[in-house]
Structure formats: structure tokens, C-alpha cells
Amino acid sequence: METKRTANCLVIRLDPGEELINSLLTACQEHDIHCAQITGIGAAKKITCGVFDPKTREYHSEKFKGIFEITSLNGTITTMDGGLYPHIHVTFADEKYKVRGGHLNKCVISATAEIVLMILDLEIDRQASQEVGLNLFRF
Known part of the structure; x- marks a missing residue:
């Protein structure tokens, strides 16, 4: 993994064999990021x-x-219970161009991934919602 940062942006390149979510959390910890928007592409x-x-x-x-x-x-x-909380969705296509997607749990990179974090100067925590059954933003 390599990163490059400006005041409000972190660009991340992942290499073959790296796990996306773990790498993302490591990068956030190294750069003291607690709130960000994620976009990316890759293989x-x-x-x-x-x-x-x-x-x-x-x-x-x-x-x-x-x-x-x-x-x-x-x-x-965001954060929850004192730790980082990644909430990521993915869309991906196979070699026959069949597209799938959903909530990302794990992703091992085959060639590369290019990820951009827009760092937000906010503190947003999450709290479990009994009504919805998900961990929602708590402002």
C-alpha cells in the first residue's frame, strides 16, 4: 500500500494480495483520519x-x-465505540461482465485498487438502532 495526502484528501494505492478493508483502516490510523467519504475502483x-x-x-x-x-x-x-467504522458498498463485474454488488465485507486485490478518501473535518459516531437493526449515524 502506498498513500499520498493533502489537507483534506488521502489517495491510496493497494497492491496484489492486500485486503482492502484492513488496508483502509491501517491508512486511516496512520493518517489520524476519523471521518471520510470513500470512492474507488480496482481489480x-x-x-x-x-x-x-x-x-x-x-x-x-x-x-x-x-x-x-x-x-x-x-x-x-466514521467511528463507533471508540474505533473506526468502515461502511462500504461495492459493485464488481466478472470476466463475463456479470455485475454484482452489495455491502463489502472483504476484498482481496488481484492487481491494484485506487481509493480516494475525502477527509471530513467532522466527528460522526454510530449507534445501534433497535428500530432499524443497523448502526446509524449519531450526530
């Missing part, structure tokens, strides 16, 4: 993502292995 060989069922309040996850283009990576970094 992956293993992706675990899921969808939330609001009726059952459960995530349903699926693991994918193969050749994937990350066509869109979007999300936020």
Missing part, C-alpha cells in the same frame, strides 16, 4: 459482500472467487 480476486434484510434484520453474505473489476466502491469512515 480483485476474492470478494465477500452481502445485503441486509430489513424484515429479519440479518445480512446475507456470499463469497466470490475469480477475476473481478471493481467498478464502484463507495462508503464512509
Whole structure:
């Protein structure tokens, strides 16, 4: 992983074999980032993502292995219970151009990933919502 920072932006390049979420958390810790907006693209060989069922309040996850283009990576970094809280969604296409997506749980890079964090000069924490069943922004 390599990074380059300005006052309100961190650009991250991930290399083959790196796990995206762990690398992102490491970069945020190294640069003392607690709140940011995430965008990115790249290539992956293993992706675990899921969808939330609001009726059952459960995530349903699926693991994918193969050749994937990350066509869109979007999300936020906030905090919860004193730690960093990444909330990232992904859209990715396989070698036959079949597109899938959902809440990103894990992503191992195959070639590279280019991620941009817009650093927000805010403190946004999260709190579990009993009504919704998710950890929501707490302002």
C-alpha cells in the first residue's frame, strides 16, 4: 500500500494480495483520519459482500472467487465505540461482465485498487438502532 495526502484528501494505492478493508483502516490510523467519504475502483480476486434484510434484520453474505473489476466502491469512515467504522458498498463485474454488488465485507486485490478518501473535518459516531437493526449515524 502506498498513500499520498493533502489537507483534506488521502489517495491510496493497494497492491496484489492486500485486503482492502484492513488496508483502509491501517491508512486511516496512520493518517489520524476519523471521518471520510470513500470512492474507488480496482481489480480483485476474492470478494465477500452481502445485503441486509430489513424484515429479519440479518445480512446475507456470499463469497466470490475469480477475476473481478471493481467498478464502484463507495462508503464512509466514521467511528463507533471508540474505533473506526468502515461502511462500504461495492459493485464488481466478472470476466463475463456479470455485475454484482452489495455491502463489502472483504476484498482481496488481484492487481491494484485506487481509493480516494475525502477527509471530513467532522466527528460522526454510530449507534445501534433497535428500530432499524443497523448502526446509524449519531450526530
